[in-house]
Amino acid sequence: MPATTVDPPTVPYQRCRWCRTPHAGPRLLCTTCGSTDLDDELSPGFGRIVRLTEASRRHGRPKQRCLVAVDEGFVVAATATGLPGAIQLGLRVRLEAPADELRRDFVVRAGA
Incomplete structure (x- = not known):
């Protein structure tokens, strides 16, 4: 195996x-x-979405702000982009650090 x-x-x-x-x-x-x-x-950044805000369209791509309760017990703000289907409360996600070091916002990806 x-x-x-x-x-x-x-x-x-x-x-x-x-x-x-x-x-x-x-x-x-x-x-x-x-x-x-x-x-x-x-x-490792695994958690669940616990709060959502309205989606906005900046630069043509839809983005939605959310709060993610990380498995280790803390909550962080993040931007949900590129998730298939509707983003909903309780969705299991993984946080990724932003590619741009000047931004402090995490990005949410669908995860295990």
Whole structure:
């Protein structure tokens, strides 16, 4: 049986060493316990869409903003592009870091 490979982690986040709460994006303090002792970790970026906004058409391609609850326990904003069919709440997706380093927005792709 061939071994399955998993792409390297793509979503950086922080986890509090005291209460183990995960946080999206860089923080100075844990929002749960106030600790400054945060570890940098990486997530493969799998999660589910938990909130959607209206779709917009910029530059001819439809884009939809959404919030994704990542399996590790934090929520990030993302742009859903190129997903087949209707985008709906609960859809299993994978986050990808933006190709342009100046943008801080993740891109959502249909995932396992």
